Amino acid sequence: MKLFRLLTLGLLIILSTSTSAKKLNILVVTGGHSFDHQSFFAMFDSFQNISYTELKHPEANLQLGTIDQKTFDAVVFYDMPKTISETEKESYYKLLKSGKGLVFLHHSQCSYQAWDEYKTIVGGKYHEEKNTPQTSTYQHDVTFAVKITDQKHPVTKGIKDFEILDEVYGNTEVLPGVTPLLTTDHPQSSKIIGWTHKKENSRIVYIQPGHDKNSWFNPNYQKLVNQAIVFVSKK
Ligand SMILES: [Zn+2]
Structure with a gap:
């Protein structure tokens, strides 16, 4: 049954590749x-330059390592599982390689x-452990100002500073090696809320906003996500 699902998935990707040759093919x-x-997927449906296939947990991590890497960019x-097996971690190493x-x-x-290495892939970490100096926080439904650090960067070009209604995370860990793309001065939020970095051979972008449709329907947010996908897809 699992094999059948993988084959079906493979076929879907091949079909979407053949019907939209110029589009980027991504996995979500x-x-x-x-x-x-x-x-959430209405945002991806609005992207004229991108085709997508959704992979859902718990199968997603193994599928990531099984799908022919030539078929996606x-x-x-947009996931948050708690645990990962050693075999599933191999899928991530394969993507990075x-x-x-x-x-x-x-x-x-x-x-x-x-999984300590995960934060070195993302470039940062929300710490869930309770009552430590590292403990991260969240607050829903906050209107805050997003500042663009570099308006010439491919991820943020054409986007001016903007306001967004979203959830903020506070006291998150941001690794020192990342290049900040988005910041905010909101007191309940970490300062750096978007960044890019490289891990092995992969370009990586993290964007902290995105709790609900207040972000997904925000044109600035849509542009950010779209340009992030285009940017990381380039070799
Ligand atoms: Zn959230």
């Missing part, structure tokens, strides 16, 4: 955190709390 990984599925993570672009959105920096 979901699961481990509830979200408004229809509104990048992976977007082959230089697949990776875009991590919102709660994907909270995944796999016990």
